[in-house]
Amino acid sequence: MSVTLTNQEAVAARFARLKAREPILQVRGLTKTFPTAEGERTVLDRIDLVTHRREFLCVVGPSGCGKSTLIRTIAGLEDPQGGDILVAGQPVHGPGPDRAMVFQGYTLFPWLTVLGNVMFGLRMANMASTEAKRQAGQWLDLVGLEAYADAYPAQLSGGMKQRVAIARALAIQPRILLMDEPFSALDAKTRARMQSYLVDIWSKIDITVVFITHDLDEAVLLADRILVLKANPGAVVDLIEVPALRPAGGRSLEDPALKATLSRLEDMIHRHERAATDDEETITPVVRLAAAGDEVN
Numbered sequence: 299m300s301v302t303l304t305n306q307e308a309v310a311a312r313f314a315r316l317k318a319r320e321p322i323l324q325v326r327g328l329t330k331t332f333p334t335a336e337g338e339r340t341v342l343d344r345i346d347l348v349t350h351r352r353e354f355l356c357v358v359g360p361s362g363c364g365k366s367t368l369i370r371t372i373a374g375l376e377d378p379q380g381g382d383i384l385v386a387g388q389p390v391h392g393p394g395p396d397r398a399m400v401f402q403g404y405t406l407f408p409w410l411t412v413l414g415n416v417m418f419g420l421r422m423a424n425m426a427s428t429e430a431k432r433q434a435g436q437w438l439d440l441v442g443l444e445a446y447a448d449a450y451p452a453q454l455s456g457g458m459k460q461r462v463a464i465a466r467a468l469a470i471q472p473r474i475l476l477m478d479e480p481f482s483a484l485d486a487k488t489r490a491r492m493q494s495y496l497v498d499i500w501s502k503i504d505i506t507v508v509f510i511t512h513d514l515d516e517a518v519l520l521a522d523r524i525l526v527l528k529a530n531p532g533a534v535v536d537l538i539e540v541p542a543l544r545p546a547g548g549r550s551l552e553d554p555a556l557k558a559t560l561s562r563l564e565d566m567i568h569r570h571e572r573a574a575t576d577d578e579e580t581i582t583p584v585v586r587l588a589a590a591g592d593e594v595n
């Protein structure tokens with residue numbers, strides 16, 4: 299006898315499976331401050347987060363809320379003032395091969411070929427050249443760029459460069475792929491294509507993705523769960539489950555469940571942005587605004 303699940307039940311079953319997998323990233327009470335002229339400024343305030351193996355987590359929040367600081371601290375590029383970060387149970391003290399990062403800007407080495415770029419981390423890890431070449435070739439295959447192995451970055455489009463950056467990051471076989479607005483410099487069409495490439499790659503390999511975006515559409519199209527941050531100081535507002543499966547052609551923003559999630563996210567973010575602007579109203583403006591009678595035309 300076959301049992302047909304409703305969509306809601308299938309989504310619930312999917313989250314139950316996801317949460318049963320081992321935690322890959324654990325962030326506990328993470329606090330990060332930066333020195334300013336007025337003293338220490340708290341940018342991340344006691345962030346708690348658990349991400350499970352093969353989860354796709356998106357992080358959203360207003361500009362300046364500390365998204366990049368959070369991902370850089372997870373990458374080990376920033377030292378926190380408090381709390382800790384564990385990757386597969388091991389405490390993070392600086393960068394390591396269990397985490398790889400893809401940035402917004404194009405960060406390929408312009409003097410290396412596409413293959414050379416993907417081989418770079420493998421060679422740094424002392425892998426023999428022939429083996430590094432073989433493995434890099436497979437990663438290029440996975441991102442559909444095997445035909446461009448001998449090209450130089452300057453000969454590639456923006457989307458292709460980011461595919462090489464993804465192949466280069468994955469080649470070292472990290473547990474976590476950290477992505478800081480990786481597609482925000484791309485045009486809308488290329489961006490949509492890159493989103494489906496990424497989901498396709500993610501579904502094929504054992505990788506946990508932490509993906510920062512300020513685009514809420516992108517977050518609901520990609521994520522299993524979405525971490526919502528607020529600003530001043532950066533703190534967790536909520537961690538929400540995206541109530542949708544991943545149909546063969548990809549998710550659609552027309553899906554009523556995604557529409558509902560989007561408006562929930564918008565409400566959440568605007569509520570906190572309004573609260574932040576209300577605080578700012580007590581600050582004396584330094585910009586002298588034009589008054590009536592000052593017209594320049």
Ligand SMILES: Nc1ncnc2c1ncn2[C@@H]1O[C@H](COP(=O)(O)OP(=O)(O)OP(=O)(O)O)[C@@H](O)[C@H]1O
Pocket residue numbers: 332333341359360361362363364365366367368512
């Ligand atoms: N090295 C630093 N020294 C001092 N302040 C910093 C440093 N890096 C970040 N900040 C401050 O921390 C806050 C958070 O910055 P961050 O870049 O993490 O925000 P974000 O959420 O990624 O913003 P955006 O959406 O614009 O990319 C900002 O106010 C920023 O000015």
Ligand SMILES: [Mg+2]
Pocket residue numbers: 365366367
């Ligand atoms: Mg940022």
